[in-house]
Amino acid sequence: MKTSDALVIDEPKTHEPTAQAVAEPAIESGPRATTGVKDAKIYIDGKFYTEADAKISVLDHGLLYGDGIFEGIRFYHGRVFRLEEHLARLWDSAHSICLEIPMSMRDMTEAVLETIRQNHLRNGYIRLLVTRGIGNLGLNPTQCKYPSVIIIAATIALYHENFYRKGLTIVTCATRRSSPAALNPAVKSLNYLNNVMARIEANLAGADEALMLNDAGNVAECTADNVFIIKRGQIFTPPITAGALRGITRSIVFEIAAELGIKITEADITRHDVFVADECFLTGTAAEIIPVVKADGRLIGNGKPGPITARTIARFREMTRETGTPIFV
Numbered sequence: 226m227k228t229s230d231a232l233v234i235d236e237p238k239t240h241e242p243t244a245q246a247v248a249e250p251a252i253e254s255g256p257r258a259t260t261g262v263k264d265a266k267i268y269i270d271g272k273f274y275t276e277a278d279a280k281i282s283v284l285d286h287g288l289l290y291g292d293g294i295f296e297g298i299r300f301y302h303g304r305v306f307r308l309e310e311h312l313a314r315l316w317d318s319a320h321s322i323c324l325e326i327p328m329s330m331r332d333m334t335e336a337v338l339e340t341i342r343q344n345h346l347r348n349g350y351i352r353l354l355v356t357r358g359i360g361n362l363g364l365n366p367t368q369c370k371y372p373s374v375i376i377i378a379a380t381i382a383l384y385h386e387n388f389y390r391k392g393l394t395i396v397t398c399a400t401r402r403s404s405p406a407a408l409n410p411a412v413k414s415l416n417y418l419n420n421v422m423a424r425i426e427a428n429l430a431g432a433d434e435a436l437m438l439n440d441a442g443n444v445a446e447c448t449a450d451n452v453f454i455i456k457r458g459q460i461f462t463p464p465i466t467a468g469a470l471r472g473i474t475r476s477i478v479f480e481i482a483a484e485l486g487i488k489i490t491e492a493d494i495t496r497h498d499v500f501v502a503d504e505c506f507l508t509g510t511a512a513e514i515i516p517v518v519k520a521d522g523r524l525i526g527n528g529k530p531g532p533i534t535a536r537t538i539a540r541f542r543e544m545t546r547e548t549g550t551p552i553f554v
């Protein structure tokens with residue numbers, strides 16, 4: 226990495242992304258590899274680089290072994306949504322894999338905010354990575370003395386608004402979610418091949434998402450989302466021990482349920498429970514809260530997003546409009 230390539234940036238000019246920029250998916254890879262941001266600036270270890278110059282070593286163990294951690298974070302209307310929770314989870318992931326993040330949480334907060342400012346965005350998505358750093362070709366991380374911090378700001382529209390109105394179709398995939406005894410899904414690591422394999426199955430089946438089961442045959446989660454079902458007015462979701470990430474959006478659903486006076490329970494869920502649910506929805510930072518209306522060819526409820534899902538989405542959207550860490554102060 227050539228540090229001389231670092232950009233000197235002018236005072237940020239803020240603007241809402243254009244409709245076209247928003248419509249361009251930043252996460253689902255399109256024909257063009259891009260953040261969707263014009264003249265994007267990418268943060269690497271304290272400096273900003275153009276998209277073309279933002280590079281890390283091929284000897285970084287993040288690339289060689291998926292050895293590292295990440296967070297996906299949203300910002301709405303000039304505020305970063307649930308930043309503290311994302312950073313707390315990042316630090317937990319780091320602790321779990323014995324990776325020392327080379328900066329304080331306070332400096333990381335400022336780095337995230339500054340990356341958004343440099344990209345002149347008010348709404349979008351942040352991908353924050355900490356890689357193990359450069360080592361030799363052996364997998365032993367003791368070789369890697371300097372972890373790298375990378376922050377990418379992007380525009381995002383993972384699912385078109387139609388999917389929020391009409392709902393997704395999911396299929397159960399044969400690929401089981403990694404056993405917590407092997408690679409705990411609670412660690413948000415750079416090794417997402419388990420999820421990618423499931424995603425490929427969904428693609429091959431022509432479905433919008435893949436439902437991943439754990440070794441016991443119970444529902445764990447989808448490829449990048451937590452799963453919720455509703456039966457007789459109550460919400461259920463698998464416990465973290467079923468092999469689910471402790472989703473930030475998942476925890477917001479617990480808050481919303483408490484506010485709305487709807488009982489919510491962590492419980493083991495089978496495919497059958499999904500088939501016979503009155504409603505189903507997925508949660509994730511990128512997908513937000515999105516209804517599911519068909520699983521393995523069975524309609525869920527009446528095949529339309531249900532009322533509790535709709536109320537939860539409405540309250541979630543209110544929260545994204547009203548709360549968050551200010552970017553421009």
Ligand SMILES: Cc1ncc(COP(=O)(O)O)c(C=O)c1O
Nearest residue numbers: 449450451470472473474509510
């Ligand atoms: C495997 C997996 N499960 C669940 C989630 C949802 O978590 P969150 O709501 O924190 O984005 C994600 C997204 O980060 C994920 O990658």
